[in-house]
Amino acid sequence: MQPNKEILIDYLDHQLNQENTEQVEIMVRNDKSLESELQYLKLAIDTVRLDAINDKVLAIRKSLGNTHNLTGIPSKTIVRSMYKMSIRAAALFILLAGIAVLYKYTSVSTLSVYKNQFTSYELSNMRGQDIRDTEVEAYRNKNWSEVLAVFQNQDNKSNKSVFLAAMAEMQLKHFPQAVSLFEKILKTNIKTGDNSFQDETEYYLSLAYLMNHEENKSIRILNKIKADTSHTYYPLVSKLSAIDLKIIELKK
Amino acid sequence: MNKKSRFSDSDLVEAINEKDLLEQAILQLYQDHAEITRSFIMGKGGTEQDADDIFQETIVSFIESVQKGKFRQESGIRTFLISISKYIWYNEIRKRQRAGNREKIFEMDRDQKEEPVTEAIIDREMKQQLNKLLQELGESCKKILELFYYENLSMKEIVSQMHYENEQVVRNKKYKCLQQLTDKMKQNPLAAKQINELISK
Numbered sequence: 001m002q003p004n005k006e007i008l009i010d011y012l013d014h015q016l017n018q019e020n021t022e023q024v025e026i027m028v029r030n031d032k033s034l035e036s037e038l039q040y041l042k043l044a045i046d047t048v049r050l051d052a053i054n055d056k057v058l059a060i061r062k063s064l065g066n067t068h069n070l071t072g073i074p075s076k077t078i079v080r081s082m083y084k085m086s087i088r089a090a091a092l093f094i095l096l097a098g099i100a101v102l103y104k105y106t107s108v109s110t111l112s113v114y115k116n117q118f119t120s121y122e123l124s125n126m127r128g129q130d131i132r133d134t135e136v137e138a139y140r141n142k143n144w145s146e147v148l149a150v151f152q153n154q155d156n157k158s159n160k161s162v163f164l165a166a167m168a169e170m171q172l173k174h175f176p177q178a179v180s181l182f183e184k185i186l187k188t189n190i191k192t193g194d195n196s197f198q199d200e201t202e203y204y205l206s207l208a209y210l211m212n213h214e215e216n217k218s219i220r221i222l223n224k225i226k227a228d229t230s231h232t233y234y235p236l237v238s239k240l241s242a243i244d245l246k247i248i249e250l251k252k
Numbered sequence: 253m254n255k256k257s258r259f260s261d262s263d264l265v266e267a268i269n270e271k272d273l274l275e276q277a278i279l280q281l282y283q284d285h286a287e288i289t290r291s292f293i294m295g296k297g298g299t300e301q302d303a304d305d306i307f308q309e310t311i312v313s314f315i316e317s318v319q320k321g322k323f324r325q326e327s328g329i330r331t332f333l334i335s336i337s338k339y340i341w342y343n344e345i346r347k348r349q350r351a352g353n354r355e356k357i358f359e360m361d362r363d364q365k366e367e368p369v370t371e372a373i374i375d376r377e378m379k380q381q382l383n384k385l386l387q388e389l390g391e392s393c394k395k396i397l398e399l400f401y402y403e404n405l406s407m408k409e410i411v412s413q414m415h416y417e418n419e420q421v422v423r424n425k426k427y428k429c430l431q432q433l434t435d436k437m438k439q440n441p442l443a444a445k446q447i448n449e450l451i452s453k
Contacts, residue, residue, distance in 0.1 A: 006427060013400075032451055039447045040434040045401050047382045047433070050316060051394070052402035054383075057311045060278045061304065 008038050012045065108247040110210045110218075117236065118207055121167050121200065135164055144168040159185050159196040170204060175212040182208060199232035210248070219245050261329050268318040271404070281311055285330055289337045296341060306344065310336045343376050378442035385436040393429035400426055 004027075010016050011024045028035045123136060135154075138146035151157070151165035166181035182205035189198055202221055209218035222245065225237040259267050259280055267273035289310060290303035298306065313336050317323040323332065386394060392414070399405045399413065407419035416422045437443045 005431060009427060009430060035451045036447055037434070039450050040437055040443070041430065043382065043437060043443060043447070044386075044430055044433040045397075047379070047386050047437075048394075048397040048401045049319075050312065050379065051383055051386055052398045053315050054308075054312045055398075056275065057278055057308050057315070060275060060282065061308050064279075064282055 004034060005037060005041075008034070008041055012038070012041055104243070105247055108244045109251065110213075110215060110248055113240065113244060113248060114207055114210050117240065118170075119236075120171075121163075121204070123164075135161060139164050139168065142171070144171045148172075159188060159194070159201075162188075163197045163201060166201075166208075167204065170208060173211070175208050178208040179205065179212050179214070202231075203233035203237070215248050219249060262325065264329060265318050265323065265325065268315055274315075278311060278315070281314070281329075281333070282307075285333050288330065289333060292334060292337060293341055297345075298341060302341075302344070306337055306340050309340050313340070340376065347377070375442070375446065378440070378446060381440055381442060382437060385440065386433060388436065389429055389432055393425070393432065396422065396426050397429055397433075 007016070007020070007024055008028075011021060016024065028038055123140060135147055135150040138144075138150055145168075147164055147168035151161055151168070154161055157165075162181050162185050166178045166185070169175070169178035169181060182201045185197055185201045186205070189195060189201075202225060206218045206221035206225070209215070209221070222237055222240060225231045225233055226240070228234060231237070259277060264277050264280060267277035286307050289307045290300075293303035293306050294300065310333055314323070314329075314333060327335075386397075389397075395414065396410060399410050400407075405413070407422050410416070410422050411419055414422070416425070
């Protein structure tokens, strides 16, 4: 750097003593290039100061913007609102879950399960003119009293005859009688080693137990069927939820 | 002057000249005058961003005017700020060459009374160009110059703040930085024109 320029800078920075200051002023007055240099230096210093002011104003502008957006009331309101909304959503969820549980608990009953599970037993086409056919005919005609009357007059009661009689009792809502007849079939099968009407009997006996206030026995049979995919009534029983069975157990 | 109280117009002018009160003064300028100035700019076709930028530039120009003793309080601060904003905004429109809009706006204000615009905001274009030259110097140069010429720190304080070896190193660095800036300015036609005008008076 030329010595004169350094002196000019020192002059502008008030680093010169009185004597040197006056000398510089004289030199500048008499030298246009030096005067020009001094004016450029002043302009440079002005530019520096202006930039610093601009930075300061910009910082305040940003802080005002940040205060409004990040830490001001609107943001707090949003945060608080989100918090409240979350709490409300959780409370609503708990409430709805509670209502659902309560609804489930009150809506599930032995009767509701029975209604959902019970379907009329349909006889396949069987031909014959004997007394058993009379029972079958009565059953097909849904003449439940006639089914029972014919059943009572039989001398040799097959599992099929007993089963149709039990189903007639079910249709007439004579559940204790139905239970008795179904149990008879199971005992006979145990004795004879036969499986005639075994699956049908188990399934409808479980439903008869339900309506006969013997829920534990019912659930035991239903769980057995659920565990046996080869059981004729597995497709029907597998749709029955464990929760429903538990509710029935709790309610008994 | 109480640091926490609000300034009257005359106190605000004093505060701008006091290093410790400048930030508070700027804050009050924003609180008291930003909205009306923004409304004016946006009413004249500016966007929200334009309005914010113009008001920032207005504040800088106002502070510069005050610190250079060119604001004589013949008008209120608000009137003065709006005048500066108008000037800057029209200047900006001209710069953007939005001919249709510009002519419409100037037509609209042609008959209005001339507002007191300080010469501190004249040569806006040149100032913007010079500011770019300053940014080209790099952060350390800019920092040393600002600490010395704006913050009025001593060489010793700058050594401490910027972790230089000693005061002489800082002094040499400052000389070089200032010299670099003036060298760049000499290449700028607008700056050269202004300097020539000054020395030929």
